[in-house]
Amino acid sequence: MISVGLVGVGGWGKNHARVLYELGALGAICDTDRARADTYARKYGAKAYYDIESMISSANIQAVHICTPTKTHAEISKRLLEAGLDVFIEKPLADSVAKGKEIADFAAEKRRIVAVGYIERFNPSVMYLKELLQHQKLGSLLLAEFHRENRWNGIKDVGILLDTAVHDIDTARYIFAEEPIQVFARTGKVMGNYEDFAVIMLGFKDHRTAIITTNWVTPRKERKLTAVFTEGVVRIDFIQQEVRIDNALGSTIPYMETKEPLMLEINHFLDCVQKRSKPAVDAYDALKTSIIAEAASYSSAKGLPISLNV
Numbered sequence: 001m002i003s004v005g006l007v008g009v010g011g012w013g014k015n016h017a018r019v020l021y022e023l024g025a026l027g028a029i030c031d032t033d034r035a036r037a038d039t040y041a042r043k044y045g046a047k048a049y050y051d052i053e054s055m056i057s058s059a060n061i062q063a064v065h066i067c068t069p070t071k072t073h074a075e076i077s078k079r080l081l082e083a084g085l086d087v088f089i090e091k092p093l094a095d096s097v098a099k100g101k102e103i104a105d106f107a108a109e110k111r112r113i114v115a116v117g118y119i120e121r122f123n124p125s126v127m128y129l130k131e132l133l134q135h136q137k138l139g140s141l142l143l144a145e146f147h148r149e150n151r152w153n154g155i156k157d158v159g160i161l162l163d164t165a166v167h168d169i170d171t172a173r174y175i176f177a178e179e180p181i182q183v184f185a186r187t188g189k190v191m192g193n194y195e196d197f198a199v200i201m202l203g204f205k206d207h208r209t210a211i212i213t214t215n216w217v218t219p220r221k222e223r224k225l226t227a228v229f230t231e232g233v234v235r236i237d238f239i240q241q242e243v244r245i246d247n248a249l250g251s252t253i254p255y256m257e258t259k260e261p262l263m264l265e266i267n268h269f270l271d272c273v274q275k276r277s278k279p280a281v282d283a284y285d286a287l288k289t290s291i292i293a294e295a296a297s298y299s300s301a302k303g304l305p306i307s308l309n310v
């Protein structure tokens with residue numbers, strides 16, 4: 001098993017720490033918040049660092065997970081790639097398309113592996129849907145309607161398009177298995193410095209469409225997808241990992257074993273590092289999601305649909 005470092009052990013990074021520990025791969029924890037680094041390093045028997053330079057120079061690691069705020073992803077990942085390490089970057093790739101492209105190009109130049117944390121690809125319910133699609137069990141996919149809503153009063157360093165909608169943009173690209181040719185979005189803000197509610201319409205060819213509705217206002221956490229096929233409808237609850245299929249024969253809820261998507265995702269990254277293989281979501285793939293999110297922002301600002309050539 002390889003040894004991995006973790007940069008950023010905050011709200012989400014602490015889940016990476018636990019999973020890496022459970023997989024026997026956690027070698028180092030780095031956080032500028034010393035108390036946090038110490039707490040989790042002690043908890044999981046890893047070495048604590050307070051800046052990436054000291055981790056690079058003294059930890060014996062082959063890869064690093066980056067779970068720091070989005071605005072820091074580009075600088076931290078480029079430094080780690082420069083040091084010859086493979087990286088797992090939490091979504092989104094970066095806070096702009098330009099910085100995301102820098103990461104992708106730099107990793108290609110350095111021949112390092114970059115995986116980006118679009119975790120829904122590892123949600124068993126999405127994996128089930130993808131299988132239905134691949135075997136064309138319900139005909140072809142026409143419409144996908146996503147809801148990703150919950151109350152968020154905290155401070156974020158980017159708005160809901162880059163922070164939250166990107167999950168569903170990625171899943172829409174994944175299930176349609178092609179890139180959208182058009183985006184139209186409306187966004188607004190009621191609480192923070194950035195947009196905190198959005199509706200995005202992604203147009204795929206032949207009028208097939210994804211609608212992404214997301215906000216940080218709804219008090220109850222909801223993460224759902226309704227996929228309309230020519231011969232049935234699939235409803236997914238991402239949180240419950242439940243799939244319901246309605247077609248001419250009636251309704252079925254297939255049995256699915258619940259699995260932790262983060263565990264599957266991290267296992268996949270470690271496997272790619274060991275085998276030197278391409279991750280399910282690499283930097284150039286994640287860059288396409290960033291391009292679409294940035295175009296959605298532009299569409300909302302201009303009040304116009306935007307043509308895409310991703």
Ligand SMILES: NC(=O)c1ccc[n+]([C@@H]2O[C@H](COP(=O)([O-])OP(=O)(O)OC[C@H]3O[C@@H](n4cnc5c(N)ncnc54)[C@H](O)[C@@H]3O)[C@@H](O)[C@H]2O)c1
Binds near residue numbers: 031033092117
């Ligand atoms: N895949 C998912 O479902 C998911 C869920 C939540 C967050 N995320 C992503 O994870 C990332 C982190 O989000 P979060 O909510 O955990 O943020 P957070 O603010 O809770 O934690 C960030 C941590 O990084 C540390 N940090 C900041 N700059 C640092 C630096 N230069 N070096 C070392 N440590 C540094 C902070 O001290 C903090 O402990 C974001 O990119 C976010 O989009 C992904």
